Structures are given as C-alpha cells and as structure tokens.
Amino acid sequence: MTKPRRSAPLLPGEAGRDLPLLAVCAILVFLACLSVIGAAGAWRAASGWSDQLASEMTLQVLPGEEDDGDEAARQAGALASGLPGVLGTEVRSRSASMALLRPWLGNTSLPDDFPLPRLVTLQIDPENRPASGAVEALFADAPYRVIVDDNRLWAGAIARASATVRYFAIALVALVCGAAAAVIVFAARAALSMRRDVAEALHLVGAPDSFITALFQKRFFMLGLKAGAAGSVLALLAAGALNLAGGSAASLFFLPSLAPGWGVVIIVPVAALVSGLISALAARLTVTAGLKTRWP
Amino acid sequence: MDQPTNASSLTDESGSAPAVRFENVGMRYGRGPEVLSDISFDLPRGSFQFLTGPSGAGKTSLLRLIYLAERPSRGLVSLFGEDTTAMERGALPAFRRRIGVVFQDFRLLQHLSVFDNVALPLRVAGQNARQYGEDIVELLNWVGLGHRVDALPPTLSGGEQQRAAIARAVVSRPEILIADEPTGNVDPDMARRLLRLFVELNRLGTTVLIASHDIALIRSVNAPVLELADGKLNRRTRSA
Numbered sequence: 001m002t003k004p005r006r007s008a009p010l011l012p013g014e015a016g017r018d019l020p021l022l023a024v025c026a027i028l029v030f031l032a033c034l035s036v037i038g039a040a041g042a043w044r045a046a047s048g049w050s051d052q053l054a055s056e057m058t059l060q061v062l063p064g065e066e067d068d069g070d071e072a073a074r075q076a077g078a079l080a081s082g083l084p085g086v087l088g089t090e091v092r093s094r095s096a097s098m099a100l101l102r103p104w105l106g107n108t109s110l111p112d113d114f115p116l117p118r119l120v121t122l123q124i125d126p127e128n129r130p131a132s133g134a135v136e137a138l139f140a141d142a143p144y145r146v147i148v149d150d151n152r153l154w155a156g157a158i159a160r161a162s163a164t165v166r167y168f169a170i171a172l173v174a175l176v177c178g179a180a181a182a183v184i185v186f187a188a189r190a191a192l193s194m195r196r197d198v199a200e201a202l203h204l205v206g207a208p209d210s211f212i213t214a215l216f217q218k219r220f221f222m223l224g225l226k227a228g229a230a231g232s233v234l235a236l237l238a239a240g241a242l243n244l245a246g247g248s249a250a251s252l253f254f255l256p257s258l259a260p261g262w263g264v265v266i267i268v269p270v271a272a273l274v275s276g277l278i279s280a281l282a283a284r285l286t287v288t289a290g291l292k293t294r295w296p
Numbered sequence: 297m298d299q300p301t302n303a304s305s306l307t308d309e310s311g312s313a314p315a316v317r318f319e320n321v322g323m324r325y326g327r328g329p330e331v332l333s334d335i336s337f338d339l340p341r342g343s344f345q346f347l348t349g350p351s352g353a354g355k356t357s358l359l360r361l362i363y364l365a366e367r368p369s370r371g372l373v374s375l376f377g378e379d380t381t382a383m384e385r386g387a388l389p390a391f392r393r394r395i396g397v398v399f400q401d402f403r404l405l406q407h408l409s410v411f412d413n414v415a416l417p418l419r420v421a422g423q424n425a426r427q428y429g430e431d432i433v434e435l436l437n438w439v440g441l442g443h444r445v446d447a448l449p450p451t452l453s454g455g456e457q458q459r460a461a462i463a464r465a466v467v468s469r470p471e472i473l474i475a476d477e478p479t480g481n482v483d484p485d486m487a488r489r490l491l492r493l494f495v496e497l498n499r500l501g502t503t504v505l506i507a508s509h510d511i512a513l514i515r516s517v518n519a520p521v522l523e524l525a526d527g528k529l530n531r532r533t534r535s536a
Contacts, residue, residue: 007424
C-alpha cells in the first residue's frame with residue numbers, strides 16, 4: 001500500500017518576490033488605518049464636546065450702574081434653577097469673572113464701577129432641555145439684562161468640523177484602497193506573466209478560467225490578509241505612541257486624541273479582511289481579463 | 297507492431313459525427329499570411345492517423361486548432377459534432393478535457409514533480425491524490441519513469457520529460473490524443489514502446505493523431521497519413 005500523497009501547490013511559492021509587494025500593501029493599510037483612527041479620535045472628541053455643550057447654558061448677567069452685579073447674578077441663578085430641565089446652577093462672582101479675563105488683561109485691576117458681566121452656568125438635562133425662549137422669558141421683567149447663550153453656535157461649528165474630518169478620512173481611506181487595488185492589479189499582471197507556463201498548462205488540460213483565477217485570487221487574498229494585519233497592528237502601535245508622545249500638545253491645541261482605546265482593536269481583523277478582499281478582487285478581475293486577452 | 301483498430305477507415309463506421317472535422321479551414325496569425333489554407337478532413341472516432349510534412353508546413357498550427365488553443369480565421373472546426381469556431385470560450389474547457397496533448401516542447405511545469413505533472417488533468421477534473429495516486433504510479437512504471445516519480449522536470453533527461461508528457465496526455469483516458477513529435481527524444485526501443493501505448497489507447501477507443509517526421513515510426517503502423525505542405529493538405533496516403 002503506497003503512502004497517500006499530498007498534491008503540491010500549482011502556483012509555486014514566491015516568498016522572496018512577494019515581500020516588497022507585502023511591504024507596499026502593509027504601508028497603504030497602515031496609512032488607511034491611521035486616518036481611520038484619527039477620524040475616530042476626532043469624532044469621539046467632537047461628540048464629547050457636543051455633549052458637554054448640550055448639557056450647559058451660560059447666562060450673562062449685565063447689571064445696571066446702580067445694581068449689585070453679584071446679587072443680580074445670584075437672583076438670576078435662583079430664578080433659572082426653578083425652570084424644568086435645569087439641573088443646577090453655578091454663579092460666578094465678580095472675582096471669578098475677573099479671573100476669566102486675566103489671560104487677556106493680565107493682572108490689571110478694573111475700576112470697581114466697571115459694568116463687568118457676571119456669568120451663571122446652568123447645568124441642563126440634555127434629555128429634557130428647557131423650551132426654546134423659556135430662559136429668556138424668565139428674565140423679561142428683571143431689572144437687569146440677561147443674555148442667554150445656549151452654545152448652539154459652538155455645537156454647530158463642532159458638528160461641522162467633525163463631519164468634515166469624517167468625510168476627509170473616508171476620502172483618504174477610499175484613495176488608499178484605490179492605490180492598494182492599483183498596486184495589486186500591477187502585481188497580478190506580473191504574476192500572470194511570470195506564471196504563464198502554469199496558466200497555459202492548466203488551460204490546455206481543460207481548466208476553466210475560474211480554476212486558474214482562483215489560484216491567483218487565493219494567493220493575493222492571503223497576501224492582502226497578511227499586509228492588512230501587519231499594517232493595522234503598526235497603525236495601532238503608532239497611534240498609541242503618538243498619543244503618549246503628543247497627548248498634552250494635542251489637548252493644548254484642541255487636536256483630537258489618537259488614543260486607540262480597546263474598541264479600536266477591531267480595526268485589525270477588519271483591515272486584514274478588507275485588504276484581503278480588495279487584493280483578491282483586484283487579482284481576480286486582472287487575471288480574468290488577462291486570460292481572455294491571451295486565449296480569446 | 298500491433299495495428300490500430302480503425303486504421304484503414306476514414307469514415308465513421310458508427311455513423312456518428314467524427315471526432316474532428318475541418319471544413320475549408322484557413323488560419324493566419326494576426327495580419328500575416330495564411331499558414332493553413334482550405335484544410336478539409338475528418339478524424340473518425342476511434343481512428344489512428346499520422347500527420348506529416350516538412351518544417352513550417354503548418355502541422356503545429358493544425359494541431360493547435362484541434363486542441364482549441366487557436367481559432368480558425370475562416371472555415372469550420374467541429375469536435376464530436378459540435379462547431380467549436382463559434383462556441384463561447386466558457387464552453388471550450390469541457391472539450392479540452394476530452395483531448396490529451398503531447399507537446400513537442402513537453403510543457404511540464406518545472407516546479408511540480410513528475411507525479412504532480414502527470415496528475416494535472418485529473419486535478420483539474422476535480423479528483424484528489426487519494427483517488428488517482430496508484431493509477432499514476434502504475435502509468436509512470438509503464439512509461440519507465442517509476443523511479444522518477446518525485447523528480448522535478450529540470451532533473452530529467454529529454455526522453456524522460458517526453459515520457460512524462462505522454463503520461464500526462466493519456467492519464468485521463470482522453471477521447472482524442474494528439475501528439476506532436478512524441479518520440480523525437482527517445483531511443484528506438486522506447487519509441488516503439490510508446491507507440492504501442494498509443495495503439496493500445498486507440499484499441500480502447502481513443503482517436504489518435506500523431507504528428508511526426510519519423511518515417512520508420514510511421515511505417516511501423518498501417519495507418520492513414522495526412523500530409524501537409526505549405527499550409528495545404530496535399531494528399532492522404534497510407535503509412536504501410
């Protein structure tokens with residue numbers, strides 16, 4: 001009884017030749033993952049800021065010349081705290097308002113009669129925000145003027161900036177995927193050319209195009225899978241390192257944090273799979289077209 | 297030498313369509329001159345024939361038309377009664393699997409062992425090594441390559457490569473066997489042995505067409521000879 005044999009792969013191993021291609025694909029996946037992680041960081045930061053803005057309102061209390069500003073602010077805070085949807089108030093005194101101006105004015109003290117607005121921060125229940133105009137109506141008859149800032153302007157700007165970053169990241173990922181597909185197309189053409197003997201021998205013994213294509217498709221799928229895994233792991237490490245090295249600078253300039261977080265680890269299998277599928281599809285289309293051209 | 301069963305007949309006794317039929321076939325490569333002109337002939341099923349002619353007469357082009365590596369520029373090529381000239385390319389592999397080809401340059405895959413090269417048609421047909429392993433070893437023993445089962449083609453002599461190519465062509469028991477100079481690289485004893493293999497396959501029903509310059513080989517079998525010259529099929533003669 002002879003020992004059962006294992007069939008050798010029909011496409012010979014190209015480990016040495018595939019290495020540069022693997023490196024190029026891994027770099028492209030690395031760039032794509034880095035842009036995804038960056039966009040995710042920006043989105044996370046933007047939604048944090050938006051949530052914070054949505055849960056706060058600021059009252060600027062402008063006292064008259066004869067009024068005690070701090071007292072007016074206390075009254076405004078007390079009035080506002082009775083409004084449905086207001087969870088709490090924080091009244092800032094004249095000295096607290098001065099502290100806010102210090103970065104611009106330095107330690108210069110203002111005259112005592114300078115009509116410095118007092119700020120009252122209202123903590124809002126985001127699920128039960130006070131009706132539009134309700135806060136303003138509260139102070140319609142007050143002896144002092146109150147300007148209500150519900151942060152809508154900021155929230156809108158942040159939402160727009162966040163959307164822009166997201167679209168930019170999507171465009172970048174699409175471009176990188178296109179570049180990866182183009183690289184694979186060239187590589188698949190070269191592989192088909194180099195392995196013309198295999199394709200021809202299979203063709204002449206009656207292998208359908210799908211059989212020959214599947215060989216190249218499998219090879220490029222595996223290559224894409226490896227490149228995807230390597231590129232995404234490197235991107236995670238780079239994002240982590242960037243976060244460690246530049247975290248404080250990022251917060252200073254309001255840049256999004258690239259801290260990967262555990263959830264973003266999902267990017268490794270997803271990137272590997274997407275990279276594998278793009279490679280396989282590009283190889284399949286290229287080899288199919290090549291076979292049709294060679295043997296019409 | 298044993299004689300092929302249907303060597304003396306050019307007509308299909310069964311009344312069914314011939315294995316191969318050429319009707320006024322012309323062929324040119326690109327915009328070049330016609331390498332084959334107005335070729336008409338039949339290979340009845342189960343027949344055994346030789347194809348001969350000087351170098352450049354168009355023998356290889358004619359064989360390429362039969363094993364569907366090329367399409368004619370004009371005329372009709374039909375296999376088993378089916379017109380292949382207008383056939384969609386997706387339908388051609390099924391016909392190719394019914395044809396075994398021995399190439400003049402062997403076309404063995406250099407990275408595969410003799411065993412895997414010979415197994416190629418069966419692998420393409422969806423069989424696995426467990427199913428065909430013993431048959432292939434037996435066939436390789438028969439063609440004198442039993443000791444080179446695991447050898448790679450670059451380590452084989454020309455004759456050994458030729459025998460491996462023949463084994464690959466016959467392993468799936470094709471309905472048509474086409475051989476382009478199949479005994480060009482082997483000694484006379486082995487040539488006779490290989491010819492006996494072809495005759496044996498013909499006895500079992502395979503239609504055989506052998507392109508050869510080897511007059512001694514052609515004369516050793518009483519079979520019709522198609523003679524090509526300058527792209528035209530000039531005459532049909534008997535080999536013995």
